[in-house]
Amino acid sequence: MMLFLVLLAIFFINIPFGYWRSNARRFSLQWLMAIHLPVPLAIGLRLSLLDWSWALLPFSVAAFAGQYAGGKVRWLLSRRKEMRLSSCLVMDLFRVLTIIG
Numbered sequence: 001m002m003l004f005l006v007l008l009a010i011f012f013i014n015i016p017f018g019y020w021r022s023n024a025r026r027f028s029l030q031w032l033m034a035i036h037l038p039v040p041l042a043i044g045l046r047l048s049l050l051d052w053s054w055a056l057l058p059f060s061v062a063a064f065a066g067q068y069a070g071g072k073v074r075w076l077l078s079r080r081k082e083m084r085l086s087s088c089l090v091m092d093l094f095r096v097l098t099i100i101g
Contacts, residue, residue, distance in 0.1 A: 010045060013066065014042075017035070018073075030087075
């Protein structure tokens with residue numbers, strides 16, 4: 001159960017970073033930061049809540065899936081013609097909610 005919660009947390013932590021990464025130029029400093037900044041958070045979660053084991057390494061797919069999901073969220077929001085997007089998921093979602101509401 002704890003493994004599932006840690007993987008879920010890693011997935012959700014990576015969504016805003018994937019959103020940011022999808023707006024950055026490939027191999028730029030922003031792009032590299034968007035990929036690597038959530039790594040210490042994921043390692044901290046795994047070390048503090050789970051015993052370290054090399055068998056858990058394949059479960060890092062949650063990080064890749066979160067980055068991919070963040071990119072997809074940006075792609076879905078970019079299809080809205082009346083809104084100009086930034087690199088910040090929180091601000092863009094706030095704008096969407098104020099346009100709708």
